[in-house]
Amino acid sequence: MRAAWAIARNDLVQLLAQPVAAIVTIAVPINFLILFVLFAVGGGVVPVTVQTAGSSPATQAFVQALRDSSTFDVHPVSTAAQGAQAIAAQNSVAAITLPPDLGAPRSTVRVTIDNLNSDFADDIRRGLPLAVTQFYRAALPVQWREVDSYPTTASFLGFIAVSIQTVALLIGGLLQGGLGVAREWESGTIKELLLAPVPGWSVVVGKLLAAFLGALAGALLVLVALLLLGVRPTAWAEYAGVLVLVLLVFASIGVGLGSALRTRQTVFPLAFGAGLPLFFISGPFGAITWGTPAAAWVARIFPVVYANAAFQHAAYGIWTLDTSVGASWGILAAWTFVGLLAGVGLYRRATAAR
Amino acid sequence: MWALIKKDLAVWIRSPAIMAVTLLPPLALLLVLALQAVAVTSEPVAVVNQDTGGRAAATLVQTAEAFDGFRTQLLSPQAAQAAFADLQVAAVLTIPRGFSADLAAGRRPALVWAVRNFNADSTNDLRRGLPDVVTSFLATGAAGADPIGITIREQDVHPHDVGLVAFQMVGMLAMLMLLAGLINAGLAAVKEWETGSVKELLISPVSPLSLIAGKVVAGVVAADIAGIVVTGVTIAAGLLTPPTLPQALIALAAMTLLATFGAGVGVALAAALRSADRMNPVAINASFYLFFLSGGVVALAYLPPWLRGIARVIPNTYAVAAFRQALLYGSTAGTATDLLWLAVAAAAGLLVGIPALRRGLAH
Known part of the structure; x- marks a missing residue:
């Protein structure tokens, strides 16, 4: 475990040594938060x-x-x-x-x-x-009486802004996990890691830990931005739980991606190219069932839609998905397991090939 | 200089990574906008008619079904309740038993409007929609004499409405042109430092000014190619109607001037950063923030006054205005002023970029 911690610490030091890359990784969700503010202005x-x-x-x-x-x-x-x-x-x-x-x-x-x-x-x-x-x-000869499902209505900005937390985890996890591993291949230091007298699992754990902590910094920054916007989660434990689970999923998948692709130049566009469309069909603006059925069908396969729903639930006490709360948590837990398996498996396969 | 332009363009065409960095952010945003547009256009609503034999109730159902703000489905009470609970519909309009008879007797029956109030935007759309349906229903005379004495006479500024995605697309086009100018000219300059070829250029008998002009022109031409391709794809997809020749020339002039501004700033950034790893994220973020500060996907009128003030000094604002007139509204009104401001911005970009890169080369 000491070796894993040393590897994680080294990765975090490297991240801090490249402040521009670190800032960009962290800034991406903030950029989308600003875009959402503009959506809210236009819809206001x-x-x-x-x-x-x-x-x-x-x-x-x-x-x-x-x-x-x-x-x-x-x-x-x-x-x-x-x-x-x-x-x-x-x-x-x-x-x-x-x-x-x-x-x-x-x-x-x-x-x-x-x-x-x-x-x-x-x-x-x-x-x-x-x-x-x-x-x-x-x-008027006709009257109408409105019956709302919830005692209060979240502002449009407050509602869509919560989903930015998912973007921070999705992009942050994929990039931190993927870039951290790909860097070892690009610089040739993967050989040194493989030849070092440490167990193989400690390298994967170290990489995962570094990706988790690096992306967590970005996620916490987004949380601060949300608090400044007036979002006040009503269930902090649920908020923290979904944050940790989803971050584990995407950091693990990021490690797997980095192992499979081995270059930062390919990890970067893939993280954006696959991650962002997935996020935007996964209910950041409302229930997926109110949109296109095909997009909703695709969204249900991935963990992002369950993460969005869980964050909305933790923030406002509303459930925006037709899958129950318990089943959604079960799917998130299953994805965490699958993500870890995929990350470790792809890393082992890539290193075994050498 | 021509040789330098040709060389930089050849490098651009053979660099999928540079093309990806240029095209991916605006295309990702365009996808976002298209998906968001689907989310805001209409909402699924169930109508439950408990007054099954009533003529007024039947007219109200027809009016609700004809309303384009809702995707209406007539359901039984149980099916509507299940659809509402299962989030298949956003609201349920219930027409009570005896609705038609109550109307005829002047007893003012009340409709029940159950709303899934997730957020203010979708909820207000539903709140706005029902009065629209009721107004249309009263106008049919099915509820007796229409008490609404006010008529609304609408006059539109533009000859036709354009779709939300097309409207947002021109904002993205401005972002693409700025980003393409920044990235293409900036990376062409940075590459000379990264590959060490800057030494060869410096000892060659080419003046530094020709060298810089070559980078800028190649960057602008590459940006124009990207802009024309994206606009062509958008027209082919049916989002935009093909422009007339004068409108196309105005759009191309606005693209070129904005890309020139971007290229000027791009070579200045290249001289300061000297690495593609640093250049790419800075350029992407700079173009994102200029896009946001110029209003991005909304009209200036929706922005707070302080942001409107900032938007008026950002070149994207004028490019977007010219694109909207030329590509959306089929007009050239005000485009001369927009192009003039863009020319000033392009000149300012070059005035910043050329001396910065000259100083960078000298060191």
């Missing part, structure tokens, strides 16, 4: 200008309905020209003009939409009927 409230003719009770009620619609960030303007100017200056994406006779039969609300794309434009097109029905709610 729509900046619009509202031009009113007077301040009648009906006008005030309609503007309030716009504000309450969870759709619009309302900026009042006094002329139509100001509304058009705000669109041209890219400060708003729609200009709403309320008529003086608002609420009277056949009164017309005019809206100019900067229809940059169908998704953004549809938010406005659907937000306006919501405001209109809210305005007429008391007079």
Whole structure:
């Protein structure tokens, strides 16, 4: 075990000696966190200008309905020209003009939409009927009662940001495990490791330990970023448990990849090329069952979808998967076993070939 | 200089690793965007009609099925409950027994809207969707006289809506051009140090300026090739409509100017870093952050004012604006200003890069 620890320490020292590579490995999940922040901004409230003719009770009620619609960030303007100017200056994406006779039969609300794309434009097109029905709610012949599944609704940013923890483990584990082993082949030091008077298993354990600790540093950095964003896990033990299991899975697979590929230049693109698409079909934005069936079928094979669901559960107490909590933990544990077997097996096969 | 350009381009074409480093990050992001677009477009909803004989209820079901914001399926109460519990549907709309009779009698029946409120985005989509369905239902007259007196008259700035993926694709194209300029010119320069051929170049009778210009031009040409290929693939995939010649030229000019800015910064980085291992991650991260700071996949209007201020001094912003006009909206409005700002950025990039690489070669 002393040999394993010495190998791990050496790998960590090498990682620190190349700060750029270390920072990049750690920065990748942070980059995706920033991308997710932009998704959340795009999926959030729509900046619009509202031009009113007077301040009648009906006008005030309609503007309030716009504000309450969870759709619009309302900026009042006094002329139509100001509304058009705000669109041209890219400060708003729609200009709403309320008529003086608002609420009277056949009164017309005019809206100019900067229809940059169908998704953004549809938010406005659907937000306006919501405001209109809210305005007429008391007079509508049909009412509706919303029954939510959970007492609180997580913010979009909070929800998608939690999945970044999985990216940190996936990319961090694969890269740290893969690059650590591939480096030995590239520099020729694998011969020295094989000839050293230490048991073979201690090299694998050392590599795994170094990959685990290196990727853990990145994962903890992501956790700090999530805490700064306001994410507060409600079940810390569950959070820590899934973090350790998933990190073991991907660090082990990384060691296996590094042994099989033997060059850092191939480990790097493969970790990204295989890891990221897998992550994005594995439910970071919602339940996989609400998306494409084929993508959901593929996602169920790999541990990433169970990791995402477990992190959401630990953070918000919601379960986003149609596989039960217990079965999902069982699958994660099985993947840990398979990952370790694959890592050790591929390393032994690669070294036996020499 | 021509010989240097030819040599660097030949190296680029024969280096799958450089191509992978250039193309992989934007392509991975494009895949992300496409998958995310699927997630945000429509949600599966179950409708339970307990008023099976009612005409108004049947009209409401038809209205819900016709609404393009939902993927609606009519289910029995038990099947809907199972689908909701099993996360096969995001919401269940229940039309109660006696709905049509209550409507006719003016008793204002209440629909039940069970919502799986995982997060604010998907939940608000569902919350926005039901009033839209109700408004359309009332407009059919099935519930008697429609009490909604307000009509909405919409006027669009652009002649047609474009898809979310196509919209985000042009942001990615800007990222690709910047990254390709950075990587291709930067790695071409770094390679001279790594292989030791910098000595041969220095003792050759070529002026340092020709040497640097060769690196920059080769980097820009390689970036343009990558940009044209990606745009062509996107058009072939049906995401973009083929541009007219003037629109294609505007897009190409914007690509070239942004890649020139990238190449200028790339050779400056190469002089400072002198190693591909350091150059690649720095270039990838720099292009990522400039992409984010220019708004990336969203419109500037959605950003907070401070970020909008930063975005206005980043060349990607102007390239994206030119790409959107030329490739998405079939217009050339404002593109002269965008190209002017991009030309200024390209000149600034060269002003930084050329002296930096000259100093690097001199040492």
